[in-house]
Amino acid sequence: xxxxxxxxxxxxxxxxxxxxxxxxxxxxxxxxxxxxxxxxxxxxxxxxxxxxxxxxxxxxxxxxxxxxxxxxxxxxxxxxxxxxxxxxxxxxxxxxxxxxxxxxxxxxxxxxxxxxxxxxxxxxxxxxxxxxxxxxxxxxxxxxxxxxxxxxxxxxxxxxxxxxxxxxxxxxxxxxxxxxxxxxxxxxxx
Numbered sequence: 001x002x003x004x005x006x007x008x009x010x011x012x013x014x015x016x017x018x019x020x021x022x023x024x025x026x027x028x029x030x031x032x033x034x035x036x037x038x039x040x041x042x043x044x045x046x047x048x049x050x051x052x053x054x055x056x057x058x059x060x061x062x063x064x065x066x067x068x069x070x071x072x073x074x075x076x077x078x079x080x081x082x083x084x085x086x087x088x089x090x091x092x093x094x095x096x097x098x099x100x101x102x103x104x105x106x107x108x109x110x111x112x113x114x115x116x117x118x119x120x121x122x123x124x125x126x127x128x129x130x131x132x133x134x135x136x137x138x139x140x141x142x143x144x145x146x147x148x149x150x151x152x153x154x155x156x157x158x159x160x161x162x163x164x165x166x167x168x169x170x171x172x173x174x175x176x177x178x179x180x181x182x183x184x185x186x187x188x189x190x
Contacts, residue, residue: 004050004103007075011130012123022116027103032056032096038078038104039094045083046107051076054100057169058092068172071097071158071165078102081128097165142175150174151184 005024009015015023027050032038039045041060049056056072069092072078083090084107114120141150154174155162161170171181 003052011127015117019117023113026109026112027105030102030104032100032102034096034098036096037093039080039090041091041093042089044087045080045090047104048077048079048084048110049102049104052101052103055097055164056100057095057097060092068169070173071161071169147176147180148184
């Protein structure tokens with residue numbers, strides 16, 4: 001069983017082994033070199049990827065800065081949901097921060113999953129609700145926690161990222177300037 005199949009099985013437990021194999025066969029493997037884009041802002045996203053290894057940065061550029069929305073790591077899916085589902089131009093660029101192995105599925109193959117797993121819509125809905133709940137938690141932390149509390153919470157959950165990605169990306173995820181991030185980090189390291 002591949003890592004992708006393990007992930008699907010862990011999140012969609014009632015999928016049968018034959019269905020799991022059929023779903024995973026719809027995904028194709030690709031290696032993104034460091035700096036390669038999986039998606040470029042402004043284009044339409046017609047792919048969903050699963051990260052086998054490596055790191056993907058989800059970000060956008062405004063007039064005066066880049067804003068990192070998330071760093072996706074091994075075992076996570078990546079896409080621009082709005083673009084993937086509604087065919088809108090993407091708001092996000094998704095770029096490899098390291099050589100990254102992904103499995104991807106295009107939108108037309110993704111739509112075939114309902115034929116493999118008749119209850120897919122309900123399973124997908126539950127998964128998306130889990131994702132939205134996670135996003136709500138992130139928003140709540142931005143509204144209710146101090147910068148130092150956000151730093152500590154993120155650090156406890158993502159220690160490995162602090163040695164793998166430029167720290168200004170983490171500062172952006174946490175909604176703080178690199179200077180504030182540096183000050184808090186320095187205080188934590190003392």
